[in-house]
Amino acid sequence: MSPVLSPTLAFTILAVFGIVWIWFGYWLGRNNRTLADFMLAGRNVGLALATATAMATWVTSNTTMTAPQLTYELGVWGMVGYSLGAVGLILFSPLATRIKALLPEGYTSGDFIRLRYGVTAWRVFLVISFCYALGWLISLGMAGGILVNALSGIEYRVGMTVILIVCVSYTLLGGLRAVIATDFVQTLIILIGVVVVAWMVIDRIGIEPLHTAVLDRRPMLLNLLFPAAIMFLFNNLLFGVGEIFHSNVWWSRAFAFGEGVGAKAYLIAGLMWLPIPIVAGFIALAAPALGITVPSSDMVGPLVAGEIIGAVGGVLVFIVIFSALASSLDSLLAATADLITQDVYRGHINPGASDEKCHRAGKWIIVGLGIFTWIMCYPRITTLAGLLYFTGAFVASAIWPIVFGLYFKRASASGATLGMVLGSATGLAAYFIIGFYVAALVSCAVSLFVMAAVSASQNASFDFKLLAMQTRMK
């Protein structure tokens, strides 16, 4: 593939947008005084910014790149299955209200697990959270390098480094406030970019000729009874639910959104996110009609976009992908740094640390996370989808401990701990023995069975009022 824009132009775009995002982060962060300002944007985010940040964080480079990849591999069910990731956002809507009501002064998902289930479950949960968060961070960092290289010819490591530096800088300067505000602008850029490319595909090829070309060259992509694809659909639904239910990215937003905003924001964001992977995936189906040879399926999106829109449009694609990367990387950096600050630093290393001390520590942790991600991304480890779905085994095991723990007083600590451990272990076994498309399914089913069976055999009765009281006492 020949790059769609020159390295000089790509560097100019990276520099201009990088400087704008960093300045924006500085400007928004200038009034951050407290830990809650820095970590949770003051706990009063309005509906527009809340909706946009939920959408933007969920529209990642994995949506703009992996949705086309999965469509190219699994066909129609690939893109529909990916779009069911929206179910996680929609189902999190009532949970966001419950979380804010139960822990009005909470900071992280770890706070809830620690207070609800105790120290052992909390530590297991932290291992799961970090496996997922770091897997996603590395996946995003690698996506940055790969996409910049595919679109502009800039060396993989250089592109990856620049993107990480920009995201770390503005997250460091502005905290969650900067992340949320940049997410709003980035959401608009992503939506406009994806829509423009898709309309150009229709204009250049047409939907029915595209359907005919796929039917001629790769008919399985249009098969509605593609077994692996149907398994993928259900697996992806559970994976998405598991990702959102357990991850501090979404919990920190539930704490940050204003009173009554969380439920509406997650619902609207889910409904607006639903069609995006279908549009992004549709772009991949243009490859057969355009006669493009796809050397590696994770490159199909940029290849089609480059072929369809050429040099001028290449700038648009580049900006969209940079925005998609940044909107998720910044959220993940901020939320993971929060988890390390609150649950590792204050929870394990320095239990008496004041908010001021945690505020300072949080900034160093963001820098450290950026450096760690850079080191891990330096070699390109595996294909993007492979790395992403590896974590499905972990996250799906946390769905039931979270749901039962939020709503049922009989959910027990040992049930939650065993559910997470056995769910993750069997999910991982399924990943290696059967395939990536069943890891979350197996993990979720085993976790549900274990959690329900163990909790039923015990006679736990949790008082939910303790959660709010204990977060205040901390």
Next chain:
Amino acid sequence: MTTSIVLISPPLFSVLILTALLLTSLSPFILVALLVRDRSNRKLW
């Protein structure tokens, strides 16, 4: 092993793509409208 094949028809495929594209096209307008509303109500942050 025999694998069954049921292909998505061109009209159904068109409906799926065009509906998704139409909804995605509307999203930026909804977000901007919400932003304007929050700003005028001083509920941005």
